[in-house]
Every structure is written in C-alpha cells, then in structure tokens.
Amino acid sequence: MAREFTIATYNVNSIRSRLHIVMPWIEKTRVDVLCLQETKVKDEDFPIEVFKDAGYNVVFKGQKAYNGVAIASRHEIEKTFYGFDDLENSPEDEARLIRCMIQGVVVVNAYVPQGRSIDNPAFQYKLRWCQRIKELFERNYMPQTPLVWCGDLNIAPQPEDVYAPEELEGHVCYNSMVRKAFYDVMGLGFTDLFRRFNPGPGHYTFFDYRVPNGIKRHMGWRIDHVLATEEMAGLATGSYIDMETRLADKPSDHAVLAASFLIV
C-alpha cells in the first residue's frame, strides 16, 4: 500500500530564533522529514525537547555561532552519519553535512559553503566540497538507492534561478564553476524535483535581508534544492516553495522548500 511521504528543507538562520516558524509549520503540515541548515547552535544547546514534544526525532551537529545541520523526523532515524567519510573531514564539514535513513529512504542534508568571494580560499573549499559530496555518493550509494539530497546548496544552477542573470553572473552562487560543480554531481542521476514540477522563472527560495523590499521586487535566488535519485524521482508527486515562511514575523532569509512522494 503506497503512502505519502513528505520532506522539506529550511535554512533557519538560527534554530533557536526560528522555533516560532518551524514548530507551527511542522504541526500544520505533519511533514515526515525536515532538513535544517544554519542551526547556529552547539549540540548541548540544541532544542531537542521542543521537537520531541511535537512528536519528532531529531539528529544534529553544530558549531558555536556558525553552520549547523539537523534532520527532524516523525519516524525512526537510522544510520546517521556526520560529515564526509574522507581524509579531509573536519568539524566544519560535520556541521554542514548529515545523512541518515528514514523509512527506507536515504536522506542527505547539506549546507554547502557559500564561498564568500571568488578569490577567497572559501570558494575553493566550496568547489572541493561539491567534488567530495559527489565522491561520497559514488562510494556509498547505488544509482537505484532511494535517496533524497536536499539543503542549502548555495548554487543557482540556471539563469531562471536568479532575478538578474546578467548582472549576477560571477557571484559565488552563480558562476560557471559552481554550475559545473553542481551538474557534475547531478550527473550521477539526480533529478531537480522542484524544477520538474515548477518550470519557468520567478521561483525563489532565498531573499537577501540586505536588499530593500527584495521580496516585493522579486529579487530572489533559487539556491535551496530537493534532488532525488531516479528511484525516488519516480515516486515524486510534487514540490513547492512555502513563501509564507519567508513572509512570517521575524523570518529567516530563506523559505521552506518541500517535496512529496508516494512510497511503498
């Protein structure tokens, strides 16, 4: 018997400052799995009890003030891994990458480094990070593994994913190097689920706080993604951006991005 399975991703920009959005959202949607980025909290201060009281299990890894990822689930969380399984793995990587298995589905939650500027070492780290996640997928999973990779990838893959492609060309989140890095990983067989269900420009997950009236002026970026292996893409039924979470009181600069599946 097939049943609906929903998964969402949300860069919260501090989980403790966003509980007023996150908790009502999960109680309203009863989402099965929620991937969070930029939790900005040390593990000992993560609000586990708040999730537990809402009926969600949660796994997480963070750092003081920066980065931090978490996966919350209504179901049992199995086989959790933090960071990369390579020789370069660092505490920062562990606060940017978390993966587990839920209801037989592999869930990979990534907060890809932003890169700061093209000439900054952080940008090389970003490109290397994309290569490393590709290698992680190749080492650990088969193309037919039911897997959903989501998160804040800090990459707008196509011109329609940014509000002004000509003007923004060369930005750390929109340039030929990151596009190539993105499509290298996608070449393993991933489907961009949001794009599949929502063609055309004007769909954004991120509006910079610093752009005055950015939302009203449609000055956004589609840098958060829900990507699925062929196995999972075949079961997908839809994907949407919830702009209400971006328009809420004291919002994150990102919106929630969700996708749904019919799993057996």
Added chain:
DNA sequence: ATGGTCGACTCTCGA
C-alpha cells in the same frame, strides 16, 4: 523620514 538586515557574540564576522 526621525529608518533602511540579521543572528551570534564581544564586537565583528558571516551570509
């Protein structure tokens, strides 16, 4: 316009 980002943290950095 008398504003004009936000969060964590020690005051300035990162996004």
